[in-house]
Amino acid sequence: MSAPSDEPRPVLLLDAFSLFYRAMHALPPMSTRAGVPTAGLYGLSVLLLKLFREQRPLGGTFALDLPEPTFRHTGFEGYKQGRSEAPRPEGAREQLERLPSLIQASGLAALSSPGFEADDVLATLARELAERGQRPLVVSGDRDCFQTVKGPARMLYVARGVEATLYDEAAVVARYALSPALLPDYIALVGDPSDRLPGVAGIGPRIAARLLQRFGSIAALVAQIDAVDPPRIREALRPHLERLVFFRDLAALRDDVPLAPGPRFRPLDTEGLSRIFAELEFTSLLPRLTALAALAAQRDDVRPAAA
Numbered sequence: 001m002s003a004p005s006d007e008p009r010p011v012l013l014l015d016a017f018s019l020f021y022r023a024m025h026a027l028p029p030m031s032t033r034a035g036v037p038t039a040g041l042y043g044l045s046v047l048l049l050k051l052f053r054e055q056r057p058l059g060g061t062f063a064l065d066l067p068e069p070t071f072r073h074t075g076f077e078g079y080k081q082g083r084s085e086a087p088r089p090e091g092a093r094e095q096l097e098r099l100p101s102l103i104q105a106s107g108l109a110a111l112s113s114p115g116f117e118a119d120d121v122l123a124t125l126a127r128e129l130a131e132r133g134q135r136p137l138v139v140s141g142d143r144d145c146f147q148t149v150k151g152p153a154r155m156l157y158v159a160r161g162v163e164a165t166l167y168d169e170a171a172v173v174a175r176y177a178l179s180p181a182l183l184p185d186y187i188a189l190v191g192d193p194s195d196r197l198p199g200v201a202g203i204g205p206r207i208a209a210r211l212l213q214r215f216g217s218i219a220a221l222v223a224q225i226d227a228v229d230p231p232r233i234r235e236a237l238r239p240h241l242e243r244l245v246f247f248r249d250l251a252a253l254r255d256d257v258p259l260a261p262g263p264r265f266r267p268l269d270t271e272g273l274s275r276i277f278a279e280l281e282f283t284s285l286l287p288r289l290t291a292l293a294a295l296a297a298q299r300d301d302v303r304p305a306a307a
Helices: 016-026 039-055 071-075 092-106 118-131 143-148 169-176 180-190 205-215 218-223 231-251 270-280 283-297
Strands: 011-015 059-063 109-111 136-140 154-160 163-167
Touching (some): 011 118, 016 039, 016 092, 016 118, 016 136, 016 154, 039 092, 039 270, 039 283, 059 118, 092 109, 118 143, 136 143, 143 154, 143 169, 143 180, 163 169, 169 180, 180 218, 218 231
Parallel strands (some): 011 059
């Protein structure tokens, strides 16, 4: 989806691993002539060029997960349990080893924070940039990132491959019947299978939305549990009141994580990408890089290749 020409140019905040895996699952296997797998890296590269062409951003940043446990893992033993044991797609390991090189070659900033997830980094960057008068555009296939949509911040939700849908606050409300701020409360009620958050049996999306529309938050719902109707719903909730507050806090993205000093975004480096595209044999992408470099004389989101 292209950005309207009369809107301020955004800053791209990219969920690196989410986008890599979305691309990898969307494309058939690919490899270089030497047999090096490349499908996920290629799909991510296609998306990156598409974003810079259509969104006309000022620049961008990759948010990265770190291998060590986060505060969510230490707070809840079952958090994402089983994910690390799940088999990776064929060729994923080799491509993940090359992903840092692709990110470095792109010239974009790359940020992470020990003890926190990439989603928390994205939420923190979105808040910081919005406070500075920028227009953050979070790009992710993770529904948790809908929480970042507030004020000038938007989200491009990548459902698969490079297909994406733009969300502002009104679009999030249309999807969930709740504001982005209430999504952690919603997750506490309905659960999140991908993160192994259990929710409450018998509480589905419609009931959860109605409860939060009426009471305004998990905290208020817990405080007024005797006012919940019908009795079936009240009694389904009653044994879980304490853990509802816990899981609400666990599901909430942190927008105050410590980040290393330095630029919060950088322009795209077509020279760096040209080199790594040649190495990975992404020859079909080189003309797109040339077209982006041609824009460098008119705007500053792209750093052209040296003459």
